[in-house]
Amino acid sequence: MHSSISISELNQLIKSALETQLEPTYWVVGELTDFRVAGAGHAYFELVEKAGNTVLAKIRGNLWSFAYREIAERFQSATGTHLKTGMKVLAQVAVSFHPLYGLSANVKDIDPSFSLGERARLRQETIDRLTQEGLLTLNASQTLPEVLQKIAIISSPTAAGYGDFVQQIDRNSSGFKIYHKLYPAAMQGNDASASITEALKRIGAQKNSLGIEAVVIIRGGGAQLDLDCFDQYDLAREIATFSLPVLTGIGHERDETIADLVAHTRLKTPTAVAEFILSSFREFEDNLRIQWTRLERMIQGQLRQEQTLLEGQFQRLKSLGLRLNSSSTDKLQSLEKRLKSTMRSNLESQKSTLTHLEKNLQKSALGLQQRSALQLTQIKKSLSQLDPRSILKRGYSRTEINGVPVDNLPLExxxxLDTYTSKNKIKSIIKSIENHG
Known part of the structure; x- marks a missing residue:
């Protein structure tokens, strides 16, 4: 029979071997997955090594509450964001083996400068790829309308930046009217890039039916690492190749994402985007005002020139008129007489025509009145014949039981019975019933 040991003894051997063979701590690079903080303040997660989307290795990680508070505060102070799932970190770990819970890596420290440096490296790689593919300035080549009147907005409906943007657009002091439609999307986290891309696809499908002229992506400020989704290649390519101009207002002035670089127009904040759109209206109005002023001045100059020409013509005609006055007086008097005669003839003709029209109108109105009176008499006669009292006066009667016509009741x-004639109400009792139906 083979000799054996217990599971706990085997685990104790493993624990002892690890403690004697491994260094106290190691610095390792891994991606945080399933990161969560328990009620007691301990952080639990897995450290994962990937090649693309393929997981090559992983180990369970712990960050005990006392160490977690200090490390998390220092990390947030340096990077502007919390430790979270999907973040690549350089962590100092001590490998431990528990007889019951198995192998784990207890995190002793996390270097925030690595996360910032890794982010910068990946960001530059993405920029270089977009540049090589000719996408960095592609959306900027789209023609932006002189005045933006219909826009699609990609944002979280609960984001303060979205509320500020809509309020500034809808309540502008000039009363400009801008149609806008929200396409909700996640604006941070692992799903943000795919969510924004999907929103762009929905806009692309509806842009023609809605008459959309441009897309606005707004979020408001945030920590550097919270904006990582806007540095992803897939989203940047979707923006760069989109068939409408894309305007961004997704961060504060210190933040510039790759989405900003490939967009048609990059502005600092959502309110800056709103002001940019409103300024297109004001600039259009100013241009119209300038054109109107130029047109007005040109017309005034033309009028002055024509006035001078007219005055010259008037003086020449006046001089000519004086010379022709004596010989033309008789002709003018004759023309005046003919004109007066013609006018009197026309007036008499018009007067005769009006008199004839008046007579025809009176005749037509009288005929219409007579026909209407005859129709009214006929209607009154028909209504009188339908009056129940008229029917009773012709010798008919109405019989009821407790106010209900007997035809609507089973009789016994x-x-x-109550019988009504035109003058009397007669009470009677049924003695027999014969069915004639």
């Missing part, structure tokens, strides 16, 4: 011998 002994029931009391």
């Amino acid at each position: 011998v002994g029931q009391e």
Whole structure:
């Protein structure tokens, strides 16, 4: 029979071997997955090594509450964001083996400068790829309308930046009217890039039916690492190749994402985007005002020139008129007489025509009145014939039981009937019933 040991003894051997063979700590690079903080303040996660989307190795990680508070505060102070799932970190770990819980890496420290440096390296690689593919300035080549009147907005509906943007657009002091439609999307986190890309696809499908002229992506400020989704290649390519101009307002002045670089127009904040759109209206109005002023001045100059020409013509005509006055007086008097005669003839003709029209109108109105009176008499006669009292006066009667016509009731011998004639109400009792139906 083979000799054996217990599981706990085997685990103790493993624990002892690890403690004697491994260094106290190691610095390792890995991606945080399933990162969560328990109620007691301990952080639990997995450190994962990947090649693309393929997981090559992983180890369970712990960050005990006392160390977690200090490391998390220092990391946030340096990077402007919290430790979270999807973040690549350089961590100092001590490998431990628990007989019950197995192998784990207890994190002793995390270097925030590595996360910032890794982010910068990946960002530059993405910029270089977009430049090589000719995408960095592609969306900027789109023609932006002189005045933006219909826009699609990609944002979180609960974001303060979105609320500020809509309020500034809708309540502008000049009363400009801008149609806008929200396409909700996640604006941070692992799903943000795919969510924004999907929103762009929905806009692309509806842009023609809605008459959309441009897309606005707004978020507001945030920590550097919270904006990582806007540095991803897939989202940048979607923006760069989109068929409408894309305007961004997704960070503060100190932040410039790759999405900003490939967009048609990059502005600092959502309110800056709103002001940019409103300024297009004001600039259009100013240009119209300038054109109007130029046109007005040109017309005034033309009028002055024409006035001078007219005055010259008037003086020449006046001189000519004086010379022709004596010989033309008789002709003018004759023309005046003919004109007066013609006018009197026309007036008499018009007067005769009006008199004839008046008579025809009176005749037509009288005929219409007579026909309407005859129709009204016929209607009154028809209504009188339908009056129940008229029917009773012709010798008919109406019989009821408790106010209900007997035709609508099952009848029984002994029931009391109320019979109404035009002058009397008669009470009677049913003695027999014969069915004639």
